[in-house]
Amino acid sequence: MSSFLEVVDVHKYFPGVKANDGVNLDVRAGEVHAVLGENGAGKSTLMKLISGLYQPDAGEIRLEGRPVRFGSPRNAIRAGIGMVHQHFMLIPALTVADNIVLGDEPGGIRYKRRTAAAQVRALSQKYRLEVDPLARVEQLSVGLQQRVEILKVLYRRARLLILDEPTAVLTPQEAEELFQVLRHLKAQGTPVLFISHKLDEVRAVADRITVMRAGRTVATVPAADASPQELANLMVGREVVLRVNKPPRTPGDVVLSVRNLSVTDAERRLRVRDVSFEVRAGEILGIAGVDGNGQTELADAIAGLLPASGGQVAFLSQDITRLPPGERTRRGIAYVPQDRQRDGLVLDFTLVENAMLRDVSHPPFSRRGILQHRPARAYTERLLEAFDVRPRDPDRHAGDLSGGNQQKMILAREVSRDPSLLIAVQPTRGLDVGAIEGIHRQLLRLREAGKAILLVSLELDEILSLSDRIAVMHHGQVVDIVPAETATREQIGLLMTGTRVGESEVAQPSNR
Amino acid sequence: MSVLTNPQLWASTLAMTVPLALPAIGGTFSERAGVVNIAMEGIMLMGAFFGVAFSYWTGSAWLGLVFGVLMGGLLAAVFAWAAIRLAADQVVLGMAVNIFASGLTAFLLNTLFGYEGTPPDTPPLPFVSLPWLGPVFSHQSVLLYVMFAIVALSHWFLFHTRIGLRIRAVGENPLAADTAGLNVWRLRYAGVIVGGMLSALGGVYLSIGILNSFDVGMTNGRGFIALAAMIFGKWTPVGSFLASLLFGFSTALGIALQGQGVSPDLLSMIPYVLTILALTGLVGRSTPPAADGIPYTPIR
Numbered sequence: 001m002s003s004f005l006e007v008v009d010v011h012k013y014f015p016g017v018k019a020n021d022g023v024n025l026d027v028r029a030g031e032v033h034a035v036l037g038e039n040g041a042g043k044s045t046l047m048k049l050i051s052g053l054y055q056p057d058a059g060e061i062r063l064e065g066r067p068v069r070f071g072s073p074r075n076a077i078r079a080g081i082g083m084v085h086q087h088f089m090l091i092p093a094l095t096v097a098d099n100i101v102l103g104d105e106p107g108g109i110r111y112k113r114r115t116a117a118a119q120v121r122a123l124s125q126k127y128r129l130e131v132d133p134l135a136r137v138e139q140l141s142v143g144l145q146q147r148v149e150i151l152k153v154l155y156r157r158a159r160l161l162i163l164d165e166p167t168a169v170l171t172p173q174e175a176e177e178l179f180q181v182l183r184h185l186k187a188q189g190t191p192v193l194f195i196s197h198k199l200d201e202v203r204a205v206a207d208r209i210t211v212m213r214a215g216r217t218v219a220t221v222p223a224a225d226a227s228p229q230e231l232a233n234l235m236v237g238r239e240v241v242l243r244v245n246k247p248p249r250t251p252g253d254v255v256l257s258v259r260n261l262s263v264t265d266a267e268r269r270l271r272v273r274d275v276s277f278e279v280r281a282g283e284i285l286g287i288a289g290v291d292g293n294g295q296t297e298l299a300d301a302i303a304g305l306l307p308a309s310g311g312q313v314a315f316l317s318q319d320i321t322r323l324p325p326g327e328r329t330r331r332g333i334a335y336v337p338q339d340r341q342r343d344g345l346v347l348d349f350t351l352v353e354n355a356m357l358r359d360v361s362h363p364p365f366s367r368r369g370i371l372q373h374r375p376a377r378a379y380t381e382r383l384l385e386a387f388d389v390r391p392r393d394p395d396r397h398a399g400d401l402s403g404g405n406q407q408k409m410i411l412a413r414e415v416s417r418d419p420s421l422l423i424a425v426q427p428t429r430g431l432d433v434g435a436i437e438g439i440h441r442q443l444l445r446l447r448e449a450g451k452a453i454l455l456v457s458l459e460l461d462e463i464l465s466l467s468d469r470i471a472v473m474h475h476g477q478v479v480d481i482v483p484a485e486t487a488t489r490e491q492i493g494l495l496m497t498g499t500r501v502g503e504s505e506v507a508q509p510s511n512r
Numbered sequence: 513m514s515v516l517t518n519p520q521l522w523a524s525t526l527a528m529t530v531p532l533a534l535p536a537i538g539g540t541f542s543e544r545a546g547v548v549n550i551a552m553e554g555i556m557l558m559g560a561f562f563g564v565a566f567s568y569w570t571g572s573a574w575l576g577l578v579f580g581v582l583m584g585g586l587l588a589a590v591f592a593w594a595a596i597r598l599a600a601d602q603v604v605l606g607m608a609v610n611i612f613a614s615g616l617t618a619f620l621l622n623t624l625f626g627y628e629g630t631p632p633d634t635p636p637l638p639f640v641s642l643p644w645l646g647p648v649f650s651h652q653s654v655l656l657y658v659m660f661a662i663v664a665l666s667h668w669f670l671f672h673t674r675i676g677l678r679i680r681a682v683g684e685n686p687l688a689a690d691t692a693g694l695n696v697w698r699l700r701y702a703g704v705i706v707g708g709m710l711s712a713l714g715g716v717y718l719s720i721g722i723l724n725s726f727d728v729g730m731t732n733g734r735g736f737i738a739l740a741a742m743i744f745g746k747w748t749p750v751g752s753f754l755a756s757l758l759f760g761f762s763t764a765l766g767i768a769l770q771g772q773g774v775s776p777d778l779l780s781m782i783p784y785v786l787t788i789l790a791l792t793g794l795v796g797r798s799t800p801p802a803a804d805g806i807p808y809t810p811i812r
Contacts, residue, residue, distance in 0.1 A: 092667055094677075102688075
């Protein structure tokens, strides 16, 4: 097969940073090629070089054998490079067709809306990307919005499709649909360049994988030959522990007890129905389920962010169902929210300010309403040290940190308050392998220390490897609670669809 | 009830609608492109003053109209430059434009025309009589008919042309528009300046459309009622017009009810009460363009 796009020994420097320091890439016609690397490995810089946002300082980019210099994204688009951005570039208030043709609309002065819709319909049939051209984008699910993004690129006659971390926002089902689409595109001869830090999906969808580390491409391997362990080691540059080592523990007293809890969301839809479970000291209870089945609302209700519409929440044998979130915090509930940038940190505040956020109204952080900077600073420095948050500079703004370090900062703040219960909602979402390893280690350390942990995650492997027991949610209900030792992926997956397995099958231990 | 059947009430409703609908549609253009515009009051004053001044100097009301509109467009262009290029706070900026225009027109009136005000022989724009349409249309400014055309044209322009789609796109998500290859700044300038010219036309109507003179502060808050009409009309030309019609009616009714024991001040509150209701969602929620008021700095 001939090369469609070649990147030959490309370098790109920014003041103080070698963002790309010797990158080689070769995307062949009709293949799905993945670029795998941790956050900060230089993947985004490489994509910006290919899509014309940056110019290389050294090296060459060749398209079908000919050297090219794009100079601007428009030129790259014209040459057939189609970029699907990680953050969708869509206008929610406009229709699907409007979004797709924007900038290249059919018609003269008048915008031929019907022609646009017809063209979009034809395009979506050709590539099997079904979507209603007349629907408003704001009404679409995230998965469908991504389709619109892909169609936008195809409408501009892209001959190479680049997807930057496309599954970060998708449910497992939507991700699988996306992979189908990519395979179909490949079958039609359009090469796909797929950027990711997730080992499994890269192996599932790519023909060949190029691994990046610290600004360099370190290897290109056929996906069929690559084991996850090998890829992880290439990515991180050392031996990575993919399986967590979890010593057995006997759980202690009941810390959290939830009885017949029901929760309605802000739109008054019933999201949690009649849920009961308990979490004991030194135990991790994993909540599994497809995104949007009430897990987030359940966690919010226990943290006090959503009111319970029925049932009872007891913490350390005391009823806290009606207590405000601040009081629950004081009693020893820590919370790592799903959206760390929106709910976990104030991005425009320094790390010192973020660290004292929870306890700002009492000593040592404030006395008689006046902030005490020195103790707060010393405290923050201790946190950064203990949890290996980088850069280790308490005056940096939280927004300057990478996602993994932001998450470490939140975890550091929550854990240092010595809570009895930690609620963690998708604590490793969007993080790379190295950072995930660190977060997992912290969670297990808390378990060792006898804390109760409620772990909500969409990553089945995370749930299976960390939890002592697993509660599976479907349509707001807990379908079943099973011990993690004997649980299998298949069993949990089935429960996630709401199907209850017979007791005999559940009891059957199996090796994962 | 005789008040409501009196054609005079309906004629004056239409007359009161014009200086609200034009700036309301003007504001719609600006905000659809993503620039919050509360400077309609000031831009109207510019249009009103220069409309009269050029009408007197050139002896032609039509030239007065053209220059009044151009001066409004010029002030809008300065506002746009500060709001778009310098990314200044658009609300503060709009207020500054209002205060500046009110001071400037008062100063120029005094300096150029003295204490007598604008000369009484300034030519006004013609009135058009269409008695076959009924007594309501027997004596209306030509700008009433221009306004009807502008309502229809603006609707067509914003919702049925390619450039209209693009203007709406930059008001909703400028980054997306930029990556689709659109020139965000140029489209925003266009929206603000065209909007400013429409607002100025509303001012021209006040000074040489129904009168032939300029008074200090003669817009009398209409720019702000127009703002309310734009919001109540959900940022659409037709909606802005209908809301202006409603507000024009309440003004006309206030005048008609004078001396009948109903305070016109009470009726003049209606636009603002309705706007609050619209914004809180009690009478069909109004949602502004998503990027309205947020300056955009292009990537690269």
